[in-house]
Amino acid sequence: MEHNAKILLADDSHAIRFLVSEILTNAGFTVIEAEDGQEAIDKTYKENPDLLILDYEMPKKTGFDVVREVRSRTGYLHTPIIIFTAVSDKSTKLEGLGLDIDDYLTKPADEDEIVARVKLLLKRNKQKMDCNPLTRLPGNPSIQARVEQDIAAGHPFAVLYCDLNNFKSFNDKYGFEAGDRVLKTESQIIVSAAMQDPTSFVGHIGGDDFIVVCAFDKAEAIAQEIATKTDAVAPSFYNDEDRTNGYMISTNRKGETEKFNFLSIGIGIVHNTKKPLTSFAMVSNIGSELKCLAKKHENGSFYVLDRRA
Template sequence: MANEPKRETVLVVEDEEAVSYVIRRCLETSGFAVIEARDGETALKLVEEESPDLILLDVKIPRMDGFEVCRRIKEDLRFQHIPILMLTALTEQDERVKGLDLGASDYVVKPFNVQELLARVRTTLRRSRADLDASPLTRLPGNSSLERVILSGIQSRQPFAILYVDLNGFKAYNDHYGFSRGDEVIRRTAKILQSAVLGGTDFLGHVGGDDFVVVTTAERAEPLCKDIIFRFDAAAPGFYDEPDRRRGYIETENRQGARQKFPILSVAIGAAVNRDGHIASLGMASRISAELKSFAKKNPGSSYVFDRRHGPDRSPPG
């Protein structure tokens, strides 16, 4: 069904095929989507590609142990919000504590009871959703996490940048193709942004609707704007049916009820760079970045606009 909610995805990282099979059957029959990795390097690759909702991670796996996989995920700002359940046959307390210290949410000792495992998965996901205020559509961190990151940047007194990303023409697209297609565009946009941001340096949040926010370094702000625009413009025609793609527009009613032609979706980015500490509060950060985004939306096609008062007047699209 078109409106069926997206199943939550669990990445199972387990090198023992028999154990992995039992876990997969348990999760799939309970309504979860399951992806699997047999080693640490493959696990990290799947995290990049799939951004799962939860990771079941065995400690003893080849090509990078579970502790190192956990450490790398929790040091990556793009994926550190993903909860990790450690699977271990180890009974020593210090080994269990090590995983928790690295950022794991909980652990399960093998051999395990499948019902207990399932209960821990569900409980961890509920707790994660509440803690992160995550978007149910994209699974990206929401406003609470974004506020913490911006406050940390302000308090550090180091230069940083806030990129407010919005889609031009999204309401018309939704009206023309329906909410299901619109939701898919939002998910695809989230993937595009995830592929552009830099793990360990950049933060990406989904604050609702077609609005996303990236927090990055001052130096990366402009190259990142250009990269986001390049990636989005390359993907946007694929959101449309062939006749509309050939025409280069859709025709639907505007907010005043009149028929209007709307071009292929584009992206508007307002970039507020805090080089001299002029952004001193969350309210100021929100106000400046939203104002700049509004300026960018007035330009045809994809564009980005920097803070005129504390940077270049306007950077042309890359």
Template sequence: MGEKIFGGSNVNEKSILIVDDDKFSRTILKNILSGAGYKIYESQDGDEALKLYRLILPDMIILDVVMPGLSGFDLLRILRDEEENQLVPVILLTSSDDFEEKIHGLELGADAYITKPFNEKELLAQVKNLFQRIEHNRMANPLTGLRGNIDIKYEIRRRIKSGSLYAVLYIDLDNFKAYNDYYGFSRGDKIIKQTSRILKDALFKFGNTNDFLGHIGGDDFIIITTPDRVECICNYIINNFDEDIKRYYDDEDVANGYIEVINRRGEIQRFPFVSISIAVVTNENRKFENELQISAVAAEIKRKLKSMEGSKYLKDRRKS
């Protein structure tokens, strides 16, 4: 099945947008980077580049500073003003060795500078190191090491723009607050970690190479895959979660089949074991314009799931 990297890409899947009004410079960059396995897009000015960027959502931008119309600095400022673009690595190209210019670019949010004429080995090293550093920094959740909300939004936007079929799985735990109140956050964290391991295993066994796994926060996770993989992934998650969860309860509570927690009104309330719910939204029967529309449909499905007992998944099958 080959190596899988969830929420990331190997070098052959990385795309780079080169923005430079000098055709000769673009050609050199394209030959070097495509030869190293990167997918290359080109633009000759800032205005065209902005439109192209929003269409293809590249993994990196190599951006010339001096261009007619929208300059490299102008384009960088526009991109960094949008939250979902803040983690996209940007390398600035310049023919000048002006220190103040470099400081200005870095203050605007550039990640690195390359001075023309550039060395091939230096260029490839800069690109590789920057990708590695960004990948490391994007490990937003300290508990699970999974991607956070900025990357989640970015990935959903990428899938919507691609026009291909996708399925978004919103995953959360039921009765988890009661578990934390009863056993404490330290033991609750162990369930969160185990849940992330089960999700990783599910994608490794049944997912696609470029599937995405993210941690929204708390006990909420997200998987982005394709509709044909949904059933196998969901069944694996549910079966393995239900099989593992009893290990996180004391023997007496396992024997009882529940825990007793005092609620806000001072009453003793019984809670069954923590279970897992999966709301599935796809674009098979309806078209979505943005991640907020997908999230709204998922919220409706979640409300239905909360009225059902035990671990389960529910897929939205309605048409637009």
């Protein structure tokens, strides 16, 4: 998003607006200008900028007034905001405590500093918005970006599609809080296993689906560790009766009572060592196919490596 980002710049000084706007435009950003606080609010709601740079002292409404107004709207709770101040004043920053201001810049700000701080805030915000709120793992935009990066690099790599078995039935019987504990634990297992490759990437697709991108020569070892540790911890999520029985009784997707094995995980391993992978969509389709094959294995966790040429 960085170089296509839309930035609202609000300052009552035409000279400062001209200078900062030129700096940001040259850095690849789109700049929307406002000369007072009320215009800044109006243009924020009209243009939906990705980041706001607000002068502390402006006519009609101050920078802090704008922050209070903008933060009162749900859609702008996470929009990064930088306050421009004439002096490095501790009292000003203390006044801004509780307003969720992301950063301060003291005038006159250095060109490189302005661009660097804007890029950093946009990057952090993208990561924050992309992360799964439960596991704090990157979501689909970051997953796609990483897979496409490895495709472009052309080196041998693998993508592990990981899907918990019998999670819905577990959730139906034990409730969402218990289900959340399972997902948090599984995410920790996957992250720990992926550390076998220091360059690996772990993402949370959503629900009970996770993904690992790693070097091909580490893929099977990572998958095996995930499977082994998942099977080892699974019984701990059940009550004494279910642990004694070795299974759980719950309802299936048709609403019928059924016996379910303990939680386990199915893993499909896609890689580019037998045939080239040309797109994220291709990787996803093969991964879904292999994951479905792995999930058919009934006795615990299992992984399937694509061995087709």
